[in-house]
Amino acid sequence: MQIKQFEAKDMTEGLRMVKKEFGNDAVILSAKTLQKTGRFLGTVKQAGVIITAATDPIQTGLNKKLKSYANTGHVTSALSDKTDAQGLSSKTDAFLDALGSDRHQEPCRPPHSSGVHAIPGVEIRKTLNLIKGRLLSQGVENPIAKEVIGEIEQRLPTAGSPSSLALKRxxxxxxxxxxxxxxxxHRAGKTPLTIALVGPTGVGKTTTTVKLAVQYKLEMNYRVGIITLDHYRIAATAAxxxxxxxTDIPCEIVSNAGELRQALKSMKKMDLIMIDTPGVGLNDKPELNRVAGLLDKVSPDQVYLVLASMTKxxxxxxxxxxxxxxxxxxxIFSKLDETSVYGNIFNLLIKMNxxxxxxxxxxxxxxxxxxxxIDTLLDLILPESVLVDNTVQGRVLSRTRHIKTPAEKTVPEYEFVANRNSDIFHHNECKSVSRIHRDNIIHFSNITEAMEQNFKPCRMCCMENIDPKLVMKPLKRAAQGRY
Known part of the structure; x- marks a missing residue:
C-alpha cells in the first residue's frame, strides 16, 4: 500500500494530480482545506487543499494485466471452445503466465482491517496469560500452569480471539x-463389587463411606453392606x-483377616460392599502396614484414597x-465446603496421574x-464466569469483582502482587496496588517467589520484611552478568 499527500490550490486540480500519479485505482483517504499564511505578521496569503490518497501497486498492476489480456480476446475464445480441453488448458496457462509473479503475492490488507488480527496469536496469548493468572490465583503451581497453558495454546487456532466454547472444549x-x-x-458382573476407602485421620472416610452406601441403596437400588476395620474409635463406630x-444397611465391625473374610462371605449376596478403614497418620507406619496387609488378603476391586481438599x-x-x-x-477429595482454593487438587492430579x-x-x-x-473439575479452577466471550472487545475473561462470603474471608490470600509490565512487587495492602490494572496483576505467595522471578521489592511496603540475603542474591547474579 502506497500513501501520499497532494497539495493543490483547489479540489479539481488536486484530484487531477492524484489520478496522474496513482491512476484510476487510487483511493482518497482524506481531504482538508488549507490556508497558507504570509511571512509578514501572519497575513493570509493563499488558500488550498491537501488530499491524502493511497494505491496498491500490486493490485493496480494485476488489474492492468487482466484488462490488457482480456482485450486480446484470448479469454473469450478459450472459454467458448468447450470441446478443446487441451487448448483451454494451454490458454489458461498462458493467462496465468501473463499475470506473472503478481499472482503469488498476498494482496495488501485494506486500511480498515488493521487490528488484533494483524499479528497472529497476540489475542490468544493475551487470553491465555489471563487464564494462567486465574490458575495461579487458585493455587496451581507455576510450572503446572505453564505446562497446561502451553498444551492449550497448541490446540487453539493460531489467530483471532478464541470463544468461550472453544476454550472450554x-x-x-x-x-x-x-x-x-x-x-x-458400577457393578458389571454378578459378584459383589468390593470398595475400600483409605486415608489420613480426620478426612471424613466414615462419612464418605455412608454417603456412598446410602446413595447407591436409594438411587441405584443396590443391595449394600458396610464393613469397618476401625474398631478403635467408639464414637465413629456408634455413628x-x-x-x-x-437405612437398613447391614454393618459389621472386624479387627483381623479372619473376621474380614467371614464378613465378606456373609455379604456375598450384596451388590456393593463398602470397607471403611481407620485413619493413619504419617508417623504411624505399623498401623499402615496392618491396614495394607488386611486389604491385600481380600483384594478389593477398587481402593480409594480420601484426602481433604484443603490439605497443603x-x-x-x-x-x-x-x-x-x-x-x-x-x-476422593472431601471437605470441599471448607476451602475456596482448589489448585492443590489439580496439582496432585497432574503430578501423580x-x-x-x-x-x-x-x-x-x-x-x-x-x-x-470434566465440567465439575473444570469449574473448580476455571468457573464458567471466567470463560465469558465478550464479542465486542474480543476478550474471553470476566474480571468482575467478587464479594466474599464470611467463610471465604477466612481463606488466606496471596500476600504479594506485581504489575506484569513492571519489575516491582508490592504487599497486597500497598497503596500502589490500587493503580495496577486488574488484567496486569501477578500474584506471589511469598517474597522469595517474587524475587526468584526477577521482581524487585517496593521500597515503601516490602523492604522491612525482606531478608538481606534475598536482596544480595539477585545483586550477585547481576554482577556476574547472569541477568
Whole structure:
C-alpha cells in the first residue's frame, strides 16, 4: 500500500494530480482545506487543499494485466471452445503466465482491517496469560500452569480471539487425554463389587463411606453392606451403626483377616460392599502396614484414597506416596465446603496421574457427594464466569469483582502482587496496588517467589520484611552478568 499527500490550490486540480500519479485505482483517504499564511505578521496569503490518497501497486498492476489480456480476446475464445480441453488448458496457462509473479503475492490488507488480527496469536496469548493468572490465583503451581497453558495454546487456532466454547472444549480435551477422571462405582458382573476407602485421620472416610452406601441403596437400588476395620474409635463406630439401623444397611465391625473374610462371605449376596478403614497418620507406619496387609488378603476391586481438599500441596504428595502400599488406584477429595482454593487438587492430579472419582463436602447424606465430570473439575479452577466471550472487545475473561462470603474471608490470600509490565512487587495492602490494572496483576505467595522471578521489592511496603540475603542474591547474579 502506497500513501501520499497532494497539495493543490483547489479540489479539481488536486484530484487531477492524484489520478496522474496513482491512476484510476487510487483511493482518497482524506481531504482538508488549507490556508497558507504570509511571512509578514501572519497575513493570509493563499488558500488550498491537501488530499491524502493511497494505491496498491500490486493490485493496480494485476488489474492492468487482466484488462490488457482480456482485450486480446484470448479469454473469450478459450472459454467458448468447450470441446478443446487441451487448448483451454494451454490458454489458461498462458493467462496465468501473463499475470506473472503478481499472482503469488498476498494482496495488501485494506486500511480498515488493521487490528488484533494483524499479528497472529497476540489475542490468544493475551487470553491465555489471563487464564494462567486465574490458575495461579487458585493455587496451581507455576510450572503446572505453564505446562497446561502451553498444551492449550497448541490446540487453539493460531489467530483471532478464541470463544468461550472453544476454550472450554480445549480444556476439556486436555483433561480427557490426561485421564484425570475415574468412572463412578458400577457393578458389571454378578459378584459383589468390593470398595475400600483409605486415608489420613480426620478426612471424613466414615462419612464418605455412608454417603456412598446410602446413595447407591436409594438411587441405584443396590443391595449394600458396610464393613469397618476401625474398631478403635467408639464414637465413629456408634455413628456408623446408627446409620446402619436407620437405612437398613447391614454393618459389621472386624479387627483381623479372619473376621474380614467371614464378613465378606456373609455379604456375598450384596451388590456393593463398602470397607471403611481407620485413619493413619504419617508417623504411624505399623498401623499402615496392618491396614495394607488386611486389604491385600481380600483384594478389593477398587481402593480409594480420601484426602481433604484443603490439605497443603506438600502434604498431599506425602500422603499419596505414603499410602501406595494399600494399592489405591483412584482418589476422593472431601471437605470441599471448607476451602475456596482448589489448585492443590489439580496439582496432585497432574503430578501423580491418579484419577479422581468423587468430590464431597458437607454433612448431608447422601446429597453432599457427587461423581466427578470434566465440567465439575473444570469449574473448580476455571468457573464458567471466567470463560465469558465478550464479542465486542474480543476478550474471553470476566474480571468482575467478587464479594466474599464470611467463610471465604477466612481463606488466606496471596500476600504479594506485581504489575506484569513492571519489575516491582508490592504487599497486597500497598497503596500502589490500587493503580495496577486488574488484567496486569501477578500474584506471589511469598517474597522469595517474587524475587526468584526477577521482581524487585517496593521500597515503601516490602523492604522491612525482606531478608538481606534475598536482596544480595539477585545483586550477585547481576554482577556476574547472569541477568
Amino acid at each position: 480445549t480444556f476439556s480435551e486436555f483433561i480427557r487425554q490426561r485421564h484425570l477422571i475415574a468412572d463412578p462405582i 456408623l451403626m446408627t446409620y446402619s439401623n436407620i 500441596n506438600a502434604d498431599m504428595l506425602a500422603y499419596h506416596h505414603y499410602f501406595e502400599s494399600t494399592g489405591f488406584d483412584r482418589l 491418579t484419577p479422581v472419582a468423587y468430590l464431597t463436602g458437607g454433612q448431608t447424606i447422601p446429597e453432599n457427594i457427587r461423581p466427578v465430570t
